[in-house]
Structures are given as C-alpha cells and as structure tokens.
Amino acid sequence: MKRILSLLLSLTCVLALIGCSSYSPNGAGVEKPYAGAPKIVLNGYNYFASDLVILNELPEGYSYAGELTDAEKEYAHINGSKYYIQEGMETIEDFYVYQECGTIISDNEVDNTKRQWAYLKWSKEQ
Secondary structure (H helix, E strand, C coil): CHHHHHHHHHHHHHHHHHCCCCCCCCCCCCCCCCCCCCEEEECCEEEECCCCCEECCCCCCEEEEEECCCCCCCCCCCCCCEEEEECCCCCCCEEEEEEEEEEEEECCEEEEEEEEEEEEEEEECC
C-alpha cells in the first residue's frame, strides 16, 4: 500500500510538472520533460523515495556525505540538498536527504498540505 501511495504521489508531481513545461508551437528544439517518478541520480545510479520513510531524526549509523548538485536532483524536484549515507558501506544502497516534504498521518498516507523539513529515505533502483 505504501508503494501504491508513493506511486500516486509521484504521478501527481509528474502531472503537475507537465503543466509547467515550456510551450513551443512546433515542438521543435524542445526536449520532452522527464515524466517518470521523482528520482535522484547519484554516481550514475537512480534512487527513488519509494518506501515512504520520513523521519524527524537521522537514523543511527548515517553521517553527512555532502550536498546534492542541481544535476543530481534535477528529476527529484525537491527543496533540500544535504544527504547522509550509511557509515562504512562501500556502495550506496540508500541514503537520506534532509528536505521539505509532507507529513505522515497514517501508515499509508501523507498530508502534503502539512509541509515540514525531515529526512527522507532514497533507495537504489533494483
């Protein structure tokens, strides 16, 4: 159910972004906007926030790794760029971004009208 909710939230974001795309009468010279789920591209890998893990505190074992560039978070459409990785891992399977997001109101529901800054988990595409 969490994945379905996450997918629905992602699709809502995508549809909102499509309405904000540039107008070109012929469509010539204009690339089509990214129409997939929000993603972060880090070190050539795609990461998605599909598990809907939103935390007020960073989990133990994670430490600051830097700030995402605009290019890395281009398809995520998020406010926030500081990210945190698990200490001692050779590869990054998941990480947290301190970002603006909705507030969890139940196990399967997020209220996007109640905005907050929290740690959101992004996981590598399988």
